[in-house]
Amino acid sequence: MMTPLRAGVARGGIELRQTLTNGIDLFTYLFPALLLLGTIFFMRDAHVPGTTFSLGASTLPSILGMGLAFGGLMTVSQQLVVEREDGTLLRAKATPNGMSSYLIGKAVVVGGMTLVSLLIQLVPGLLLVGSGLHVSASGWLMLAWLVPLAFLSTMPIGAVLGSIFENPRNMGLIILPIFGLVAISGIFYPITAMPGWLQGVAQLFPMYWLGLGMRSVFLPDSLAAVELTHSWRHLETFGVLAFWAVLGLALAPWILRRMARRESGSAVAARRERAIATMGR
Template identity: 45%
Template sequence: MSPTVYAVRLGLRRGWTEFRQSLTTPGDIIYYLVLGGVFLGVLFFMRNTTVEGTDLSLATLSMPSMIGGLLAFQALGGAAFALAAEREDGTLLRARTVPQGLVGYVAGRILGIALSTLLTLTIILVPSVFLFEDLVTGDLAKWLNLLWVLALGLLATMPIGLIIGAMVKNPRGANTWGIFPTMGLLAISGIFYPITSLAGWLQGISQIFPVYWVGLGTRAALLPEAAVAVELGDSWRRPMTAFVLLAWAVVALLIAPKVLGRTARGETGSKVEARQQEALKRVG
């Protein structure tokens, strides 16, 4: 077995172990349940509002969008924050000192974030199937459509988060350059209301980034065909969704290892200690 494959296996095992531990940690369980509960609560209060131009409730139309938006938020913002935090506490430096350690670290981090994201989506999706009857859930092709959208969405967004986390100096920087911009993209990407209600120039900006396409893909997978009336061009644009997400995934996956490698090579014990002292001052 090659050293790289062995490192990936160890990293994946670490990611799986950390995820399993989170399922037995009260704070993490509360986080999953509260986050899912908040989304379900918002959708429940939207159930009696009908979207103009369709017979669908705003809750039915918004639920798939929120699934896509939450995936992008957790994969991009979560990856950025996690990597920035682990640069600060020295985890990345320790990974660099082990042969192929960085490869294993990245594999474990990707699996851990992917699993926690999918768990949160499941907490929202399963009750929604019973709460909102207009969702299309009896078609296997629709579920397969949802699976490839979620997979490509993770590949398109998570490496971007890792790049941001590698470039910022601390978790606060991850908030500034990762989480807050992602929230801005969610606001203009048709996640909370139809994108056709936005100004044309905002529609153009949103279509550059993967967040819009993840939301469009999840809507195409779970909504009836009548819902396409509120989409741009009255089309689900599945081929374009696959192309854009795949393009983002390829570019991000090519860039992320180089950025992470450069960041890891620049890590030293003195830099980690300085960041830890700075963190202690912020807490104090």
């Protein structure tokens, strides 16, 4: 039936518009962008080791890749945990086709938010380190599959994480490992400088591949030389991301259903009691 899809897209659209019209949300768009642009600014005179290419310029695409992973993993899981606690999910459950529409809406709003953040970082970023970055025809083609695949490989996993953790105050358990991944995935510092086993770990997760994919889109092909195996490894990028997409899409419906089945008025009330008790402390 068309309705859950249409209602979900409408829902996502309304929520996306809301993020663009209130101060707190605008701040959460701009603040990371400012931090990242600051980082790039101070890197502008440094060079990618072994080349004369600006380190700032090569970091910008990596950051965009990280942003894609953050959106899918962190924003999705965070919103799911918070909205389970505040009763949004229970309301969805009490509405016909509400759960499917809720999830579709979540994908739309998080996808939209991620793209908005991407643009907010990309446009001023290009002005700062513009020279050397350009997107060829094959680069656009790459973006056309990389961005959707980025969402597919991270959002379902984010939904699974968000379903497992019940308490928003335990979100650190999700966030810290993700920041750990950023550190070892060659986003701010080349992965080639990491010990071999850490390189192995990093290559298991989408974060590294999203950074690599975005670098391959924006950087000149000569810079593939400083990557692992001296290549952009498009096939491997596709393979690893597709693996996570399949894994996530296989797990998410089952885990989401299990999570949704437990939602009830008393479950939400119990969480509210607990939240109020914690806030008082």
